[in-house]
Amino acid sequence: MDECIRIRSPFDAATAGVLQTGQQVLLSGVIFGARDQAHRRFAEALARGRDLPVDLRGQIIYYVGPTPAPPGRAIGAAGPTTGGRMDTFTPQLLAYGLRGIIAKGNRSPEVIAAIVQNGAVYLAATGGAGALLSRCIKEAQVVAYQDLGTEALWRFVIEDFPAIVAIDSRGRNLYQIGPAGYRQSHANSR
Amino acid sequence: MRELGVDLIAARVAVLCREASFDLPPDVLSALDKAGQQEDSPTGRRILNELCANAGIAASERVPLCQDTGMVLAFVEVGQDLHITGGSLGEAINRGVARGYRDGYLRASVVVDPLRRVNTGDNTPAVVYYDIVPGDGFRITIMPKGFGSENCTALGMLKPAEGLAGVRQFVLAAVDRAGANPCPPVAVGVGLGGTADKALLLAKKALLRPLDEPNPDPELAALENDLKVAINGLGYGPEGFGGRVTALAVHVETYPTHIAGLPVAVNISCHALRHKTWTWDGQ
Numbered sequence: 001m002d003e004c005i006r007i008r009s010p011f012d013a014a015t016a017g018v019l020q021t022g023q024q025v026l027l028s029g030v031i032f033g034a035r036d037q038a039h040r041r042f043a044e045a046l047a048r049g050r051d052l053p054v055d056l057r058g059q060i061i062y063y064v065g066p067t068p069a070p071p072g073r074a075i076g077a078a079g080p081t082t083g084g085r086m087d088t089f090t091p092q093l094l095a096y097g098l099r100g101i102i103a104k105g106n107r108s109p110e111v112i113a114a115i116v117q118n119g120a121v122y123l124a125a126t127g128g129a130g131a132l133l134s135r136c137i138k139e140a141q142v143v144a145y146q147d148l149g150t151e152a153l154w155r156f157v158i159e160d161f162p163a164i165v166a167i168d169s170r171g172r173n174l175y176q177i178g179p180a181g182y183r184q185s186h187a188n189s190r
Numbered sequence: 191m192r193e194l195g196v197d198l199i200a201a202r203v204a205v206l207c208r209e210a211s212f213d214l215p216p217d218v219l220s221a222l223d224k225a226g227q228q229e230d231s232p233t234g235r236r237i238l239n240e241l242c243a244n245a246g247i248a249a250s251e252r253v254p255l256c257q258d259t260g261m262v263l264a265f266v267e268v269g270q271d272l273h274i275t276g277g278s279l280g281e282a283i284n285r286g287v288a289r290g291y292r293d294g295y296l297r298a299s300v301v302v303d304p305l306r307r308v309n310t311g312d313n314t315p316a317v318v319y320y321d322i323v324p325g326d327g328f329r330i331t332i333m334p335k336g337f338g339s340e341n342c343t344a345l346g347m348l349k350p351a352e353g354l355a356g357v358r359q360f361v362l363a364a365v366d367r368a369g370a371n372p373c374p375p376v377a378v379g380v381g382l383g384g385t386a387d388k389a390l391l392l393a394k395k396a397l398l399r400p401l402d403e404p405n406p407d408p409e410l411a412a413l414e415n416d417l418k419v420a421i422n423g424l425g426y427g428p429e430g431f432g433g434r435v436t437a438l439a440v441h442v443e444t445y446p447t448h449i450a451g452l453p454v455a456v457n458i459s460c461h462a463l464r465h466k467t468w469t470w471d472g473q
Contacts, residue, residue, distance in 0.1 A: 002229050022233075037307070067254050077254040082338045082371050086398040104429065105338075105370045126240050127338065127429060128462045129375035131248035149309050150257075150297050162240075164233065164431070165232040175370055178432025182231070182425030 007059050009158070016099055016121045018115030019165045021172040025123065028158040031060045031102065033154030035081055038145050039089040046092055053144030053153060060123075063104075065150040066140065067130070075140040075156075077130030080104040083122070087111050094118040102163055106175035115167055122167035124174070136161040192326045193273045194470060196282035199330070202468045203286025206332040207262065208294035210466040211254040218377075218463045219399040221438040225375055225428075238375075241428075241461055244386030252294075256462045259296040260334030262287050262316035263394070271326040280318060283330075283409040288312035299337075319391070328470040331398060339460045340374065342368035343393075345386060348452040357382065357454050358417065364456040365421050365437070370430020373460035377401060378421065378440045379454040383447035393457035395439035397464055405442055414440045438463075 007015060009029035019025070032054060035044070045052055063083055067076030083103030090101070091114035100120055104127035107115075115122055125133060139157035146152055166174045206473040214222075219242065226238040257363045264283050268274070276282075291298060291313040300314065301307045344364035361380055368376075379465025404411035417440040427433020438461065447453060 021325070065256050065257060065297065065299070067259060068295045070253070070295040073253070076297070077248075077257040077259075079257050082341070084371060104373070106430065117455035124429065124431075126237055128256045128460055129240050129244040129254055131251065131253040132244040134253055135247065148309075150299070151309075166431075168311060174432075175430050178231075178233070179369075179425040179427065179430065180432070182427060182432050182434060184425070186247075 004162070006160075010058050010099060012058070012101070013119050014163065016119055017169050019121050020169055021165050021168040021174050021177065023033060023165045025163050025165065027123070027163060028159045028161070029157070031062045031156050031158055032143075033062045033064045033066070035063050035065050035151055036085055037148045037151040038153045039086050041145060042093060043089050046096060054155070056093070058099050060100040060102060061093070061098060061176055062102040062156065064154070066154070067150075069140065073134070075134055075137045078134045078137055079130035080125040080127055083107055090114060094120050106173070107167060110169050112167055113171060115173040116169060119169045121165060121169055123163040124166035125161070125163045191271060191273050192472065194328050195276040196274060196279060197276055199279065200282040200286035200289065203283055203330065204290035204293065205266070206294065206330070206468055207290030207334065208289055210334050210464045211259050211294060211296050212248050212252050212333050214255055214462065215275065215465065217305040218438070218461070221401045222375070222461060225435040225438060227235045228435050229428065229435045231427050231431070231433035233283040233431050234428040234435065237428040237431070238435070254296060256336060256460070257297055258299065258336035258338060259291070259313070260336045260464070261300055262313065262333055263333040264316045264318045265321070265331040265333070265361070265398070265456055266318060267321045267323045267327070267329040269325040269327045270322050272328055283316055283318055284314040287314050287316050298306050310314070318363060320459065328397045329467060331465055331467040333398065336460055336462065339372035339458045341389070342372045342458045343377070345390060346454045347386060348454055350450070350452050356452070358420065360454050361417055361456055362420055362424070365458070366424055368458055371424060372458045373462070374426050374430055374436045375428055375438045375461050376436065377438050377459045379457040379459070379464050380417070380440065380442045381453070381457070382442060382444045383418060383453060384445035386453055388445055389453035389455035390445040392445055393455040396443040397457060397459045397463060399441050401439040401463070410442050410444065414442050417442075420432070
C-alpha cells in the first residue's frame with residue numbers, strides 16, 4: 001500500500017496510461033509551474049493561434065505560486081494550489097498536448113473527461129505542505145511572464161517529489177472514491 | 191495617559207507576520223497529532239504525518255508552512271485611555287505587514303483591485319478590525335488567511351423558524367460543498383446572529399479560539415461537537431482523499447440578532463490555522 005512508484009518527468013503517454021488512482025508516486029525531473037494568471041495568458045495565446053512561451057506538449061504543469069527563495073534555497077514554500085480554479089482553462093491545454101497536472105482538490109466533469117480523452121493524468125500533492133515540498137525542488141527559474149511575480153511561468157527541477165494519482169487516464173477519481181467509503185448517510189449521523 | 195508609538199507597533203507586526211507564517215500554533219499541531227491517532231485511512235494518516243513533518247521543517251528552517259501566506263487580517267484592541275503617537279495606526283500596521291513579508295520572504299498575494307489584478311508587491315493592505323476596549327492596553331492579533339479556504343465561505347440568512355436544524359443543515363452543506371478545496375482537516379468557524387456582516391466576522395473570530403477550547407456555553411459546546419461529528423461523517427478526510435478526520439474542530443460564536451432573522455456564517459480555515467498575538471506590556 002505504501003509502495004511508491006518512482007517516475008521521471010516529463011513522462012510519455014504510456015507511463016501516464018499505467019498510473020492508477022490511489023498510487024503514490026515520487027516524481028523527479030522537470031515540471032513547469034503555472035497558476036491563475038499564467039493560465040489566462042495561455043488561453044489568450046491559444047485563442048489567437050500563437051505559440052505558448054514554452055512548448056508544454058508532453059509536459060507536466062504544477063499549479064503553484066511559491067514564496068520567494070530565501071538566501072541559500074532554490075525556492076521558498078511551494079505546495080499545490082486549488083486545481084478547480086483552472087477548470088475553465090484545462091480542457092484546451094490537455095487537447096493541446098499537456099500530459100499531466102499536479103495540484104490539489106477535485107476537478108470538474110469537463111476536466112475529467114478531457115483527462116480521459118487525452119490519456120493524461122492528474123496528480124495531487126499535499127496542500128499546505130509547502131515547506132516539505134520545497135525541499136524536493138532543486139532548481140527554480142522563471143521562464144516567462146516575469147511581470148506576474150509568483151504567478152509567472154516557472155521551470156522546476158524536482159527530486160522525489162511526493163504525489164498521489166488522484167484522477168487517472170481512465171477517469172477514476174480519488175476525490176469521489178476515497179470519501180465514498182467513509183461517508184455516513186445524513187440519516188445515520190442524526 | 192499612557193502613550194504607545196506607532197513605530198513599535200509596526201516593528202511588532204512585522205515579527206508577528208513572520209512568526210505566524212513559520213510557527214504553527216501548539217494547539218493546532220497537537221490537534222493534527224491527535225487526528226493522526228483517530229484517522230484510520232492509511233493515506234489520511236500518511237498525510238497527517240506529512241503535515242506534522244511540514245510544521246517541523248517550517249519552524250526549524252524558517253520557511254513558510256504554506257506558500258499561500260495569505261491576506262493579513264489584523265484584530266486590534268485599543269484601550270480607550272491609550273494615546274497612540276507618532277502617526278497613523280493603520281499606516282503603521284501596513285508598514286509592519288510590508289516589512290514582515292519582505293524580510294520573511296513571504297508571498298505577496300494581494301492585488302490592488304479585484305478586477306484589474308495587479309499585485310501590490312508587499313502584501314498590503316491588511317484587513318484591519320478595531321475594538322475600543324476599557325483601559326489603556328493594546329493588543330494585536332495577526333491572522334494570515336489563505337484563500338483556498340477563504341473561498342469556501344458561506345453566508346445564509348435563515349428564517350428564525352429554521353432554528354437549530356436549519357443551522358446544522360446550512361453548516362454541513364457549506365463544508366460538503368467545500369470538499370477537498372480548503373485543505374482538510376479544517377477548522378470551521380460558525381457565526382450565528384447579529385447582521386450579515388457581523389455573522390461573518392464572528393465566524394472568522396471563532397477560528398482564533400484555541401482548538402481544544404469549546405464554547406463556554408454548554409449548549410453551544412454541544413452544538414460544536416455535534417457539528418464536528420456530522421462533518422466528519424461526510425468522509426472527506428485529510429486532503430479529501432477519504433477518511434474520518436475532516437474537521438479538527440468546529441467553533442460557534444453568537445451575537446444577539448433581529449426578531450426577523452437568523453444569520454449563519456461559515457468561515458473555514460485550512461489545517462494551517464495561523465495566527466499570532468502581541469500584547470503590549472507597557473514598555
